[in-house]
Amino acid sequence: MSAFIVRRLLLIIPTFIGVSLLAFTLIHLIPGDPIDLIAGERSVSDERRAALEIQFGLDKSLPEQYLVYMTNVLRGDLGQSIVTRTGVLGEFFARFPATIELSILAMLFAIVVGLPLGILAGVRRGSTVDHVTMGVALTGYSMPIFWWALLLIFLSSVTLGWTPVSGRISLLYFFDQVTGFMLIDALLSGQRGAFASALHHLVLPAIVLGTIPLAVIARMTRSAMIEVLSDDYIRTARAKGVSPFGVVGIHALRNALIPVVTVIGLQVGILLAGAILTETIFAWPGIGKWMVDSITRRDYPVIQGGILLIASTVILVNLTVDVLYGVINPRIRHAD
Amino acid sequence: MLEIEDLTVEFGTVARPFRAVDTVSFGVAEGEVVGIVGESGSGKSVSSLAVMGLVDYPGRVSATRIGFAGNDLKALSNRERRHIVGKDIAMIFQEPMTSLNPCYTVGFQIMEALRIHIGGTRRSRRERTVELLAQVGIPDPGARISNFPHQLSGGMNQRVMIAMAIACNPRLLIADEPTTALDVTIQAQIMELLISLQREHGMALLLITHDLAVVAEVAQRVVIMYAGQVVETGPIPEIFQSPRHPYTAALLDALPERAKAHEPLNTIPGVVPGPFDRPQGCLLSPRCRFATDHCHATQPAFGGTPDRRVRCHTPLGHDGLPT
Numbered sequence: 001m002s003a004f005i006v007r008r009l010l011l012i013i014p015t016f017i018g019v020s021l022l023a024f025t026l027i028h029l030i031p032g033d034p035i036d037l038i039a040g041e042r043s044v045s046d047e048r049r050a051a052l053e054i055q056f057g058l059d060k061s062l063p064e065q066y067l068v069y070m071t072n073v074l075r076g077d078l079g080q081s082i083v084t085r086t087g088v089l090g091e092f093f094a095r096f097p098a099t100i101e102l103s104i105l106a107m108l109f110a111i112v113v114g115l116p117l118g119i120l121a122g123v124r125r126g127s128t129v130d131h132v133t134m135g136v137a138l139t140g141y142s143m144p145i146f147w148w149a150l151l152l153i154f155l156s157s158v159t160l161g162w163t164p165v166s167g168r169i170s171l172l173y174f175f176d177q178v179t180g181f182m183l184i185d186a187l188l189s190g191q192r193g194a195f196a197s198a199l200h201h202l203v204l205p206a207i208v209l210g211t212i213p214l215a216v217i218a219r220m221t222r223s224a225m226i227e228v229l230s231d232d233y234i235r236t237a238r239a240k241g242v243s244p245f246g247v248v249g250i251h252a253l254r255n256a257l258i259p260v261v262t263v264i265g266l267q268v269g270i271l272l273a274g275a276i277l278t279e280t281i282f283a284w285p286g287i288g289k290w291m292v293d294s295i296t297r298r299d300y301p302v303i304q305g306g307i308l309l310i311a312s313t314v315i316l317v318n319l320t321v322d323v324l325y326g327v328i329n330p331r332i333r334h335a336d
Numbered sequence: 337m338l339e340i341e342d343l344t345v346e347f348g349t350v351a352r353p354f355r356a357v358d359t360v361s362f363g364v365a366e367g368e369v370v371g372i373v374g375e376s377g378s379g380k381s382v383s384s385l386a387v388m389g390l391v392d393y394p395g396r397v398s399a400t401r402i403g404f405a406g407n408d409l410k411a412l413s414n415r416e417r418r419h420i421v422g423k424d425i426a427m428i429f430q431e432p433m434t435s436l437n438p439c440y441t442v443g444f445q446i447m448e449a450l451r452i453h454i455g456g457t458r459r460s461r462r463e464r465t466v467e468l469l470a471q472v473g474i475p476d477p478g479a480r481i482s483n484f485p486h487q488l489s490g491g492m493n494q495r496v497m498i499a500m501a502i503a504c505n506p507r508l509l510i511a512d513e514p515t516t517a518l519d520v521t522i523q524a525q526i527m528e529l530l531i532s533l534q535r536e537h538g539m540a541l542l543l544i545t546h547d548l549a550v551v552a553e554v555a556q557r558v559v560i561m562y563a564g565q566v567v568e569t570g571p572i573p574e575i576f577q578s579p580r581h582p583y584t585a586a587l588l589d590a591l592p593e594r595a596k597a598h599e600p601l602n603t604i605p606g607v608v609p610g611p612f613d614r615p616q617g618c619l620l621s622p623r624c625r626f627a628t629d630h631c632h633a634t635q636p637a638f639g640g641t642p643d644r645r646v647r648c649h650t651p652l653g654h655d656g657l658p659t
Contacts, residue, residue, distance in 0.1 A: 232434040239388055239429075240449045240500065241422025244414075250448075254439040330484045331438060 004332070008322050015315055020073070023307040024066050027300055034058065037298050038082055069304075078305035083297050088305035092287060096309075097180030098168065099279070099286030103271045105202050106210035111264065114214040118221025122256070123248055125226055133218060141215035145277045149208040153281075156204060163204045166283035170197040205282045209274050213267040220263045224256035231255070258329050265321025269314045337540060338364040338387070338425075338508055339403040345382050346396045354611040356382045356395075358564040361638065361645075364508060369534060369541045371551030373587070374561030375608055380544045381430075383561075384510045388427055389417050405507065423453040426501035427510040431517050432493035436485035442469075442496045443481035446503055453504045468499040473529060491522035495529065502533055508540045509533075516545075527554070548587055552576060560584050563608050563619040570644040580640070580651040582624045582658075618649065626650065626658045 035044070035052050044052070053059045057068055072079065078088035117137075121130040140148075157165045164170070168182045175189035183202070186194035228234065229252050237251040272288070279288035287306060294302040326332045345357035357379040364370045372380045386397045387409065402409040404425065409417060429435045436445060443465055450461045462481070469477030472495040485493055494514060501509055511530060515523035531554050534541045545551060551558050551572070558575055560568045560583065568581040579585040588594060589602040606623040609615060617634050621627040628650070636649045650658035 232429060232431055233437040235385075235390055236429065236435045236445075236497070236500075237437065237448075238390055239422060239427045241418040241420075241452050242448065243418065251437050251440075255437070329439065331486050334484070334487065 004326055005323055008319055012315055012319065016312065019311040019315075020070060020308055021066070023304050023311070024069065026307075027304050028062065030300075032298065034082070034300055037300075073308065078308070079301035081294075081299050081302045083294075083299050083302075088302055089309075091290065091302065092306065092309050094180070095285060095287045095290045098182070098284060099272070099275050099288060101181045101183060102202065102205055102209060102278070102284060102286060103268070103275060105206035106208075106271060106274075107213060107264070107267070109206050109210035110213035110217055110267070113210075114217035115221055115260070118218040118260075119225055119248065119253065119256075121218065122222040122225025122229065125222075130222070134222065137215040137218045140211045141219075143211065145208060145212070145274050146281060148211060149204075149278060149281045152204055152208060164201050166281075168198065168201050168284065169194065170201070173197060205278050205284055208281075209271060209278045212270060212274060213264070216263060216267060216270075217260060221256060221260050224259045225252060228252045228255045254328065258325065261321060261324055261328060265318050265324075268317040272310050272314065337366045337405050338542070339401065340383070340387065341400040341402075343383055343386055343397070343399040343402065345379070345386050345391055346398075347394060348611065353396075355564050357386065359638070360561070360564075360566050362559045362566055362569050364540045364542055366507070367538045367540055368557065369531075369543065369555045371555035371558045372542065372544045372561060373546060373548055373551055373558060375546060377563075377608055378561040379564040380546075380561055381512050384427065384512060384542065384544060387510070388421050388425065389414070419453075422449060423504040424506055425508045425510065426504070426506040427512065428494070428497045428501050428514050430513040432490050432497050433485070433517070435497055436493055438485055441482050441484055442488065442493075443483075446496065446500045449500050449503045464503070465499075468503055469496070471502075471533075472496070472499045473525075474499070490518050491526065494518060494522075494526055498526075498529065498533070502537065502539075505537060506539055508542065510542045510544070512544045513546070514543075515550075548591060549593060560587070563614070565619060565647060566638065566645075567620070567648070568646045574644060578652070578654045578656075580644070580646040581648050582626050582652060583620050585652055585656060618647075626652075 034056065035049055035058070038052065039049075050059075057065055060068065069079075076089065078092075080087055081091060084091070114137075117133045121133040124130055153165055156162045169186065173186070173189070173191055173194045175185060175191060175194070178185050178188055182198040183195060186198040225248075229248075234247060234251055237247050242251065275284075275286060275288035276292055277288070278284065279286045280292050283289070287310065291303065291306045291310075293299075294306065340363065341361050343357055343360040344355060346353040346355050348354040360379065360383050362370070362372075372383070374380045382391065382395075385391050386399075387402055387404075389409065391397050399410055404420065407420065409420070412420070436442065443462070446465045446468060447461045450456065450464060454461075454464075456464075465481055466477045469480055474480050474492060474495050480488070480492075485496070488496065498514075509530075514530065515526050518526060527550060530541065530543075533539075541554075543551065543555060548558075555572055557569065557571050559566055560575075560581065562583050568575065568579065568584045570580075575584060576588065579588055583604075586602070586604045590604065592601060595601050604623055609619060609622070615621050615632065617630075617632045618624070618627070618636050621631040624631065631649055634649075636647050638645055638647045640646045640651070653659045
């Protein structure tokens with residue numbers, strides 16, 4: 001198992017280099033000169049331009065610039081935002097908890113609803129439950145996030161008045177951010193109703209963001225379940241006199257979860273991509289909205305650093321999933 | 337103890353059903369070893385799965401009676417049936433490598449059977465499991481108990497399957513081609529183990545195989561199946577000395593042990609009829625060398641004495657010719 005983890009850790013290095021190269025090149029493919037951007041409307045003298053180029057290292061060749069950038073990254077220096085003049089890393093971590101909080105809730109929603117639906121559809125294959133679940137899953141998967149979000153806002157917030165339209169907590173509450181996670185901070189503040197308000201604000205964005213993962217998880221669970229249920233050891237379990245509930249819950253589920261866990265891991269990337277739209281629509285101050293704002297402001301260091309940090313998050317989550325995979329599947333654990 | 341009467345299992349649509357098992361009747365007495373012999377697809381496995389209640393949709397099981405130790409398994413609810421299946425009737429399968437759950441230790445899987453049917457403390461179940469593993473000849477059972485199936489060989493896994501099956505002291509063990517997937521050297525060991533356990537525990541053994549030689553050695557009675565039907569049943573010596581059904585006779589002729597030196601083995605011409613080319617009369621008629629027009633036209637009934645039954649219009653006599 002430890003050799004397996006070490007091997008997986010070593011694989012991170014080439015992945016990270018690939019992602020950084022991609023982010024770096026993409027930024028330089030975008031037309032426009034960063035100096036013009038920094039200067040804004042003002043005109044700059046040629047001497048000032050040259051000085052700025054040296055200051056930002058833009059006088060060097062691209063490979064050199066990449067090396068300098070990566071050396072700084074490894075030191076934990078992701079550069080400064082052109083707009084706010086604050087460190088990219090600091091800005092990222094100021095917003096990251098909001099996105100994590102939303103993503104965790106969205107994933108919880110997707111798993112708690114998607115997994116049982118998938119199991120049910122798989123066990124009752126061909127039944128009405130199966131057809132309805134798969135139909136809804138396909139609709140959910142095909143629905144554009146922004147459209148789905150607007151529909152839900154219209155229905156739940158505007159028409160029915162059940163949920164707030166945007167933001168993380170009601171303006172009535174004000175307290176210091178300790179962890180950056182609104183739910184935890186609300187609890188820590190000790191203010192009555194703060195936690196409920198924060199949760200209330202999370203419901204709609206979490207449902208919107210969790211819909212696609214939910215659909216994918218439900219479909220994957222269903223097909224894994226159907227495949228596993230036809231395996232020989234299921235027949236053995238039934239021949240042993242295991243109840244139908246035990247056959248599904250003990251013998252089939254554990255095996256069916258192997259592909260499902262992989263899919264859940266892959267959904268994290270989709271979740272972060274979806275967060276960009278969801279956060280923008282719900283005015284959620286997370287990294288998704290941060291990236292969109294930076295792109296409209298052409299804040300190159302932020303975009304580049306943001307991509308790198310988001311990609312690192314995805315890499316880390318996938319590593320965790322791979323380790324988890326070994327925990328569920330003994331054949332992987334003993335593969336060394 | 338086990339009495340099956342007119343067991344039929346159908347697959348396919350109701351409009352065009354395919355009978356995998358066709359009005360099969362046979363019985364197994366307490367402590368008896370009975371062999372079911374037949375080619376692949378003759379319905380041997382499906383009949384035993386039907387007894388266990390393991391035939392799934394779209395398969396349809398019907399029977400006049402599936403009696404077991406005073407119960408009619410057909411009449412029991414699924415819940416009641418599960419008290420018998422796995423406890424009084426246990427089953428082992430052909431592929432030991434895939435018949436065990438890859439995600440759980442072999443110990444867990446044996447202890448599960450004990451937990452469901454016997455109960456007891458966690459510790460007592462564990463002790464009993466180590467004892468069972470030792471009984472089926474697994475070396476170092478205390479350590480093997482926490483192994484996963486993929487860490488054991490096919491033969492060892494089949495021993496685990498046997499340990500699991502005998503965990504609750506069943507009165508009937510159904511072994512569905514238990515040695516087919518194993519090495520020849522291991523086959524003999526597993527067979528010996530099964531027979532010695534059968535004698536020790538006095539349990540009945542229903543041995544499904546396509547190897548007549550094995551049946552001749554270990555069984556008291558044999559059920560010969562062809563294309564979903566039982567064509568002949570009877571005590572081993574009688575069947576082997578004077579088979580009454582032409583199919584049984586042909587099977588015996590095909591045995592290498594009976595072949596004359598330097599002559600090719602006898603074979604049965606043709607193949608078993610599939611779902612769409614079933615003959616109208618006797619199912620064997622296209623391949624039977626004694627078939628008459630009557631055989632081609634009407635299905636024979638399952639006749640003879642309860643001890644020696646045969647499905648043939650003109651059963652063979654002692655001279656090996658139709659009567």
